[in-house]
Amino acid sequence: MAKYVVRSKKDKSGNEEKTLYYGIPVSSGVIDLDYIAREVSVRSSLTEEDVIAAVSAVARLTSKHLSKGDSVNLKGFGMFTVSASSEGCATPEECTPAKVKPQRVCFKADSYMRGALAGIKYELREAKKSK
Secondary structure, eight states, rough: OEEEEEEEEEEEEESOEEEEEEEEEOSSOOHHHHHHHHHHHHHHHHOOOHHHHHHHHHHHHHOOOOOOHEEETTTTTEEEEEEEEEOOOGGGGOOOOOGEEEEEEEEEEOOOHGGGGGOOOOOOOOOOOOO
């Protein structure tokens, strides 16, 4: 079961300031490629090394295609794209390629991956005991 903590935040949108409380998900751990490779190898005919090699190749090729301006759609995962921005220019001619800068790699999960959201149930994480 996924965990959450409660955090307060000041709401200054109205006439008077008030404190509201929000449930914020917290990670229960990080699963790395080696762990995933072991799980995949148990469920398939691939060795852990095969899985790591395949995932590494997908990562390299995704990076290559993003740098060329392509979007990359990995069925079952989602779509990777690059966002970019530029400073404001007074004329269209001033908006040269040198002024356009990549900002970040964006990811939009596909419907299969978003389906995992329906199965998530949360419970409050107990406060850590001080020593």
